[in-house]
Amino acid sequence: MRGPLTLPRLKELSERALPILEKHFPELLQDQTFLAEPSDNYHGLVIQCDCPPDDRAGFTKCDCQxxxxxxxPMIGGMSGYEELEWDEETAHEALAKNLEWINRAAFMTEAEWIEVLAMAGMTPDDHAKRMAWLDGEIASLDTPTPTAAGLADGGGR
Ligand SMILES: [Zn+2]
Structure with missing residues (x-):
C-alpha cells in the first residue's frame, strides 16, 4: 500500500486481489463480496488524483478520497464487539492489510507469493522481517536485516 495510488489502480489491484483472496485466503473474506456502486461505497486509502486542493493545508478532500x-471489488460485513456495524473495504485493502499478519498460503508458489506481496508494496524480505517482528525475534521493524547489517559492518570502522 505504498506509493501513489490512483482510483483506477485501486480498482485494478482489487480485481487482482479478489480471486487471490477467494482461492488462497478465504478466511479473510467477510459476509459479502460485491462491486462498488457509484459514490455509495468507501475505501480507507489516500488517493492520488488531479483534483485541486481545497483547504489551506493543501490536502484534497475530493470524492476520490x-x-x-x-x-x-469490495468486501464487507458486520463487525464490532459491543455494537455491530457495517464495515467494508476494497479487496486490495483486505489483502494488503492482512499480508502484514499472515504467512504464505498453502499451495501458493513462490512466484505467486512474490507477485501478491508486490501488490501490497512488499518484498519477501519485508514480509520475513515483519513475521520475525511478530514472533519477537527482532525488537523493531527498523532493525536492519542480518544481510544489510553485515554489509553495513563490513566497512571495518
Ligand atoms: Zn480527487
Missing amino acids: WHPLAGT
Missing part, C-alpha cells in the same frame, strides 16, 4: 470507482 472516499469512494472507489464503480465496479471496484
